[in-house]
Each structure stands twice: as C-alpha cells, then as structure tokens.
Amino acid sequence: MRTICEKSLSGKVWTTGDLEGGDIIDKVLAERGIVGGDAKRIFLNPSLREQMPDPFVLSGMDAAVKIAANAIGAGKKIAIFGDYDVDGITSTAILIKFLRAVGADVAWHLPDREVEGYGLNEQAVRDFATVGANLLIAVDCGITATAEIAVAKSLGMETIIADHHEPAAGLPAADAIVNPKQPSDRSGQTYLAGVGVAFMFLIALNRELGHPVSDMMKFLDLVALGTICDTMPLVGLNRAIASSGLKILERRDNLGLKVLMDVAGVKKVDAYSAGFIIGPRLNAAGRIMDANLALDLIMTDNYLKASELAGTLNEMNAKRMSIQSAILIDADEIARRQADEGRFGLYVAGDNWHGGVMGIIAGRLKDKYNLPCCVATRSGGVIGGSGRSVPGVDLGKIIGEALERGIITAGGGHAVAVGFDLPVGNEQKFMDFLNDSAKAEFGGLRPSARIDIDSELDAAGADMDLAKKIQGLAPFGVGNAEPVLCLSNGIWTYGRTMGAGGAHLSGTLKTGAGTLAVVGFDMTDTAVGKFLLDSANFGCKIKAVGKLRENNFSGGVQLFLEDVSL
Numbered sequence: 001m002r003t004i005c006e007k008s009l010s011g012k013v014w015t016t017g018d019l020e021g022g023d024i025i026d027k028v029l030a031e032r033g034i035v036g037g038d039a040k041r042i043f044l045n046p047s048l049r050e051q052m053p054d055p056f057v058l059s060g061m062d063a064a065v066k067i068a069a070n071a072i073g074a075g076k077k078i079a080i081f082g083d084y085d086v087d088g089i090t091s092t093a094i095l096i097k098f099l100r101a102v103g104a105d106v107a108w109h110l111p112d113r114e115v116e117g118y119g120l121n122e123q124a125v126r127d128f129a130t131v132g133a134n135l136l137i138a139v140d141c142g143i144t145a146t147a148e149i150a151v152a153k154s155l156g157m158e159t160i161i162a163d164h165h166e167p168a169a170g171l172p173a174a175d176a177i178v179n180p181k182q183p184s185d186r187s188g189q190t191y192l193a194g195v196g197v198a199f200m201f202l203i204a205l206n207r208e209l210g211h212p213v214s215d216m217m218k219f220l221d222l223v224a225l226g227t228i229c230d231t232m233p234l235v236g237l238n239r240a241i242a243s244s245g246l247k248i249l250e251r252r253d254n255l256g257l258k259v260l261m262d263v264a265g266v267k268k269v270d271a272y273s274a275g276f277i278i279g280p281r282l283n284a285a286g287r288i289m290d291a292n293l294a295l296d297l298i299m300t301d302n303y304l305k306a307s308e309l310a311g312t313l314n315e316m317n318a319k320r321m322s323i324q325s326a327i328l329i330d331a332d333e334i335a336r337r338q339a340d341e342g343r344f345g346l347y348v349a350g351d352n353w354h355g356g357v358m359g360i361i362a363g364r365l366k367d368k369y370n371l372p373c374c375v376a377t378r379s380g381g382v383i384g385g386s387g388r389s390v391p392g393v394d395l396g397k398i399i400g401e402a403l404e405r406g407i408i409t410a411g412g413g414h415a416v417a418v419g420f421d422l423p424v425g426n427e428q429k430f431m432d433f434l435n436d437s438a439k440a441e442f443g444g445l446r447p448s449a450r451i452d453i454d455s456e457l458d459a460a461g462a463d464m465d466l467a468k469k470i471q472g473l474a475p476f477g478v479g480n481a482e483p484v485l486c487l488s489n490g491i492w493t494y495g496r497t498m499g500a501g502g503a504h505l506s507g508t509l510k511t512g513a514g515t516l517a518v519v520g521f522d523m524t525d526t527a528v529g530k531f532l533l534d535s536a537n538f539g540c541k542i543k544a545v546g547k548l549r550e551n552n553f554s555g556g557v558q559l560f561l562e563d564v565s566l
Contacts, residue, residue: 084286140194233479287356
C-alpha cells in the first residue's frame with residue numbers, strides 16, 4: 001500500500017494500492033484479485049447457474065430434507081421459528097411461501113425483541129406444541145439453542161436447524177442441522193446469510209418432492225434483501241444471489257415491498273436502496289414494535305393492507321431515527337472517553353435505552369472510532385446488547401468465547417454483528433474481555449483511521465461515463481465495496497447546508513471539464529464540513545475523496561464526499 005495523504009482534514013490517512021496508471025476499472029478489479037478474462041467475466045456477469053452448488057453439499061442437508069418431506073407427505077403441522085431482523089423475516093417468509101405452495105400445514109413465530117430477546121425460547125416451543133406442531137424448523141437462529149431443542153424433542157417434535165451463526169462448543173441435539181459453519185461442513189459456503197441457507201434448503205426440498213414449485217427463482221428478491229441487510233459478503237454465490245434478486249425486486253412483483261418502496265420514494269433498486277432504505281423500514285418493525293408487521297407486509301396480497309402496513313413501517317422508521325439520535329449523544333461521549341483511554345474494543349451501556357437501536361448505534365460508533373463496539377441497555381435487572389466489528393476482529397468468535405466462559409448468559413452472531421445478554425455483575429469483566437480479545441486480534445496495535453483509495457484521477461475525469469462503468473461493478477457491499485476515488489485539481493466553489501436540521505452539505509467542485517456536484521451526508525459539524533461551508537475557503541484547490549454516482553433524481557453525476565485534503 002502507498003500513502004497519498006498523511007493527514008486529511010478529518011485526521012485520516014489515505015492509502016492506495018501499488019498499481020498506477022491504466023484503466024480505472026481494470027485497476028479496481030486487479031486490486032481485488034480479479035484478473036484474467038474468465039475471472040472478470042464471472043465477476044461482471046454473476047450467474048446463479050455458475051455459482052449455485054448442489055445444495056446437498058451442505059452438511060446435514062440430506063437428513064433435513066428427508067425429515068421435512070416426510071412431514072409434508074404425512075400432513076404433519078410444521079412450525080417455523082425465525083428472527084426479528086430482515087434476514088430472519090425473509091427466511092421465515094420464503095419457508096412459509098414454499099410450504100404453503102406444496103400444501104403443508106404451517107405455523108410460525110417471530111420473537112419480540114424486548115420481551116423474548118434473540119433466538120429460540122422455551123415458551124415459543126411449548127406454544128408450538130400446544131397447537132399440534134410435529135416438526136420445528138428454526139431459521140436464522142437455533143445453533144446455540146441446546147436447551148430449547150431438548151424441550152422440543154421432549155414434547156415429541158422433530159427438529160431442524162437452518163442457521164448461519166457461529167456454533168458454540170457443542171451443537172444442539174436436533175434431528176438435522178444445516179449450517180455451513182458447523183464443524184462437519186465442507187461446503188465452503190460460510191458467508192451465506194440465514195436466508196441463503198434457508199433458500200438452499202428449499203431448493204433441495206423442492207428436488208426431493210419432485211419439483212412441485214416450478215419457479216424457485218421467484219423467492220430471490222427476498223433472499224437478496226436478507227443477504228444484503230445482514231451485511232454478508234457479496235462474493236461468490238452471494239454476489240449472484242444479490243445480482244439476480246435485485247433484478248426481481250426491481251420488477252416489484254411482491255405487492256407489500258412495492259408499496260413500501262413507493263412510500264419510501266425508491267426509484268432505483270440497488271444494494272444501497274435495499275440496505276439503507278427498504279431494509280431499515282422492515283427492521284423498524286422488530287426494533288420498535290413487532291417484526292410480524294414486516295412479515296405481514298411481505299406476505300400480503302391485499303393492497304389496502306399493504307398500504308396501511310407500509311405507512312406504519314415508515315412511521316416506525318422515523319421514530320427509530322429519533323430514538324437513535326437521542327441515545328447516540330450519550331453513547332458517543334462514553335465511547336469517546338474509552339477510545340481516548342486507548343482501548344481496543346468499546347463497551348457502551350446506559351439505563352433504559354431502547355433495545356431496538358443498540359445495533360445501529362454500535363455500528364455508528366464502530367465507524368466513527370474504527371474499533372469493535374458493543375452497546376447495551378440496562379433494563380429491569382437485565383443487560384442486553386448488540387455489537388458491530390471492524391475488519392480484523394471476529395466479534396462472533398469473541399462473543400462465543402465469552403459465552404463458553406460464562407461471562408455472558410446468551411449470545412451469538414457472526415464476524416461483524418452479534419447480540420448478547422449480560423449479567424449485571426459482569427459488565428467490567430465483559431468490557432475487559434472484549435478489550436483483551438480485540439487487542440489480541442489486532443496484534444497489539446490499534447488500527448489507524450484511514451481511507452483506502454481505489455484510484456486517483458484528475459477531477460476532470462469524474463464524468464458520467466466513469467460513473468456508469470463503476471456501476472457495472474455492482475452490487476456493492478461487504479466483500480465488494482463501492483470504489484472510492486481521490487479527485488485532484490478541483491476548485492471548491494461554494495458550499496451550503498441541506499436536509500433536516502442542516503446536517504448535510506452540498507456544493508460544487510470546479511474541474512477542468514466543468515463542474516461536479518458534491519454531497520456530504522452528516523458532515524456539517526465535522527472538520528471537513530466546517531471548512532467547506534466557510535465562504536473564506538470558496539475558490540480553494542482541494543483533493544476530494546468519495547464515491548462517484550449517477551444522480552437518479554435530477555440526472556448528472558455526483559460525488560458522495562467522504563474526506564478532503566489540501
């Protein structure tokens with residue numbers, strides 16, 4: 001890596017790869033290890049036909065499919081237990097849709113985040129038994145539910161776990177477990193979301209049943225949505241799922257999602273709108289009230305019901321943002337003190353904070369301080385929280401080890417996102433364990449705040465042609481980040497605030513080829529924002545770092561600003 005800026009206005013280091021010159025797109029691909037004609041073809045034209053393995057390569061798939069097929073054939077009642085996030089909701093939805101299509105008797109349950117917390121719970125299992133369930137399928141959860149699976153079996157239920165979270169030391173005694181992260185699995189599909197695992201299970205089950213559902217691809221809009229919103233790496237099979245699924249989502253065949261996109265003003269369907277516009281509104285149901293509202297929206301064929309639910313979810317998302325903003329002020333102060341102390345992992349907790357926004361706040365603090373962060377709420381003698389991590393620190397592994405050591409009472413997740421419950425007396429112990437574990441994974445050196453630049457170019461080259469070429473590398477997400485450009489020789493002509501409360505900024509960069517529109521979200525109160533909004537700096541030559549995108553609303557091209565140096 002080569003340093004091109006030692007300290008920007010935001011205090012960050014800018015680095016770039018060693019490749020210089022040549023075509024920008026070829027350079028971006030080469031930096032990501034995509035070289036050679038065949039590798040480029042596969043990347044630029046992701047195909048499910050090429051990327052989808054035989055679903056039976058997943059360990060436990062054969063047993064799971066036989067159990068489910070027998071239950072369907074015998075007319076047994078099948079119970080689905082999901083999760084309250086988008087991954088869990090979409091996992092549950094595709095199972096319900098498929099099982100209904102093949103004539104199965106289906107019941108389901110999504111847990112209440114505040115009352116039940118994450119994961120399979122004994123009361124839900126007993127409720128399923130009361131309504132006569134013979135088979136329990138846990139999706140996007142269950143891999144650590146040893147006690148709950150034992151209860152289900154004691155009540156006469158067969159059990160299947162279809163999950164993607166990190167397993168604990170011992171697996172539950174389920175009749176079948178499909179999880180690419182379990183020790184016996186050699187499929188290499190460890191990056192699948194919960195809905196990806198559920199989809200492969202349904203592909204295999206459809207084959208076992210003689211293909212009663214002729215078009216399995218119709219589920220891909222939901223599979224893509226869950227995969228993107230759970231921040232899974234968009235590589236290999238996931239990239240093909242996201243690419244194909246977003247095209248189906250663009251068709252707006254799902255009535256509920258169509259209405260939600262209309263309410264939210266989604267004009268172009270891509271990974272960004274899926275992850276940052278549609279996803280948050282679906283997640284808002286589980287964060288603020290009841291995840292079943294989002295599931296009902298996805299499942300309904302009634303326009304009036306869809307309109308009502310979409311409006312409710314939109315309002316919930318606004319409420320979520322208000323709650324989040326209020327808590328973030330206090331949480332940021334705690335995190336800042338810990339970061340200043342030189343800690344490697346941040347633990348932030350408050351009394352009676354709303355549990356539904358802990359993960360979002362953890363993500364914001366992780367981004368700001370470039371450190372793994374866990375945020376928790378103390379309420380009713382219980383501490384529950386969520387964590388988000390940075391590259392280089394496997395937070396799912398850390399939470400798993402904390403559970404094994406008895407530091408936390410419950411927890412699970414994957415490398416970048418986790419949830420956990422903590423005894424009141426163990427906060428300091430957990431804080432120290434998180435810090436020591438993160439320090440070990442960092443190799444004893446805190447990561448510097450830096451921006452990795454994909455390519456440097458003269459600002460005059462930031463045109464529509466380049467923006468369209470960059471879009472050809474989509475879908476973007478974890479594992480395939482949207483390219484970041486460093487534009488030189490631009491003249492900052494003016495800047496102004498925009499948006500609610502003036503939190504964002506916009507302006508114009510004069511280039512050798514004309515002008516380039518610039519937007520900077522949540523930048524007004526930053527060092528970069530204060531510099532660009534000061535009229536004394538209008539006419540100043542700057543280097544601007546950001547992402548080049550086509551403006552879907554007014555046409556033209558925009559730079560989505562991330563940083564500036566002089």
